[in-house]
Structure formats: structure tokens, C-alpha cells
Amino acid sequence: MQVTDKKIVIIDFVMKDDEGTIIEAFNEGNFGYLHGANNILPGLERALTGKSKGDQISVTLSPEEAYGEIDTQQIQQVPRSMFPQDQAIAEGMQFHAQTPEGQPIIVTVVNVEDEHIVIDGNHPLAGITIHCDATVVDVREPTELELNHGHYHEAGSCNN
Template identity: 35%
Template sequence: MSQAKTGDVVRIHYTGKLTDGTQFDSSEGREPLQFQVGAGQIIPGLEKCIEGMQVGEKSTVTVPSEEAYGPRDERQVQSVPREAFPKDLDLRIGASLQASTEDGRQIPLTVVEIDDMQVTVDANHPLAGHDLVFDLELVEIVNA
């Protein structure tokens, strides 16, 4: 039986959880996730775990934050004057916003605090700083 290797297009089923068991994502009820091993289409630590797996093999792996979404960076948390936001914008804690950089890149932001004068936003990925646990099943090697 062949093993997944760099360059293969594979399909996996997965369930992603935090180390406390809180589930953050799953392919359950959906098509398996398809990607090319080694192409950087998924987090590096998960990609490493897929290499060498055989079709039908199941595994539970822990991916350290450094190989997932990286450590939290408190410099990515900024307070912005409330008047910088459109008056009709529905600002609430947990709301997802987007900012544009000077070069046109879009940065996703999460509202983490609001008061009369300031809105505090966080540009860290929501899973930054977390070790992630994945239940994996290699369903298919598409181009084996």
C-alpha cells in the first residue's frame, strides 16, 4: 500500500480540537479536505503528520502552536478610536472585521473590547498560541 509523500494530492477527514477537548473544526458531514502535501496549503505541523500515512490509516496527533498558527503576538492587539469606524457599523465583542494595509493586503481582525472612546481589535489568528489536536484519517491519495 502506498504512503502519502511530498507532491501527492491527498484527501483527509479530520477533527481539530484544542488540548482541552474544545472542537474548532471538522470535516464530518462534508467532503474530505483535499490538498497537495508539501505545497503549504495547510498548517506545517499537520502536513508533516500526513506524510508517511497510508490510505485508511487513522491517527491522533498534537501540533504545537509553533507549527500551527504561531504564538500569540500582543503587538497585534491595538486600540483604535471609536470614531475611526463607520457610525452604522455593528460593533460588538467577537465581531469579525477587515482592515487594509497600505499595500492593499486584507487583515482579518476580531473585536475584543469596546468602550465609549476605543475599540480594541486583535489581528492574531484565533488559534494562535494554541497547541492543536487532530484526529486524522487518510481517505485517498488522488494521484498515487
């Protein structure tokens, strides 16, 4: 069976940055996704299209094909008063926030000053070129529930 839209695909993969540091890895046949449903990075999905069980791929994804370029407009100075007064704010802390359009994002504190805090709303992996090696472990038809939910169910159960 080939990897096409609306197939459940199980892959083992390792993602590394330019320095060879592992960003994410799955190697026990426990990562699955629904092909063509935006479950995984588009560049990776494209490389897997048409492959079969046992096939291996190796792709390099530019930031644009992965988590996006760094958008300097996402780096902002905000008043200290926007954060809870009783909480110590330190560089590297992450907070859940929303874009003006209401999309949930994670912002990272990059600098703390007396009156202001500089936050970065870019994805933590923005601007990074990703090297991915993947092996197709299995390709199967989705269950009706998986198709309805638009994602893979490990061992038949929904974790979302």
C-alpha cells in the same frame, strides 16, 4: 501509494483544543489537499508524509506549529472614528483588515470604549494547542489543473 509532495491526499480528521472542544472536523472523505503546497498546517502535513491509504495519525501541534502564538502587538487601541459612524460596534465583532504589509487579516473587537476601540489582529485560533486525529482516506496523483492551481478539486471542479 504513499503521501509525498505533489500527491492529492484525502483525509478525515478532527481537530480539538486542550479542553476537547472540536474546532474542525471532516469525516465524509470530502476534505482533500495537495501535499507539499502549504494547503494545511505544516505540523499536520509533516505527520502525514509517508503515510498510505488507511493509515491513522494522531498529532499535537503547539501554537507555533498551528496558528501562531498570541502576539500582543496585534492587540491595539484605535480611535472610534476609524470605524463607520453609523455602525454599532460591539465586543466580538469581526472585521476584514490589512496588515501594513497588505496581508488580509481578520480583526476581532475585544473592547469598546467611548473614544477608542480595542481590536485583536491575532488569528482566532492563535495561542491554542491543537490535537488532531486523522485518517488517510485516499492518495492519488493530482490532475494537471490541480497541480497548476496548487490545491485539491473536489469532484473535479475548482471552488476557488
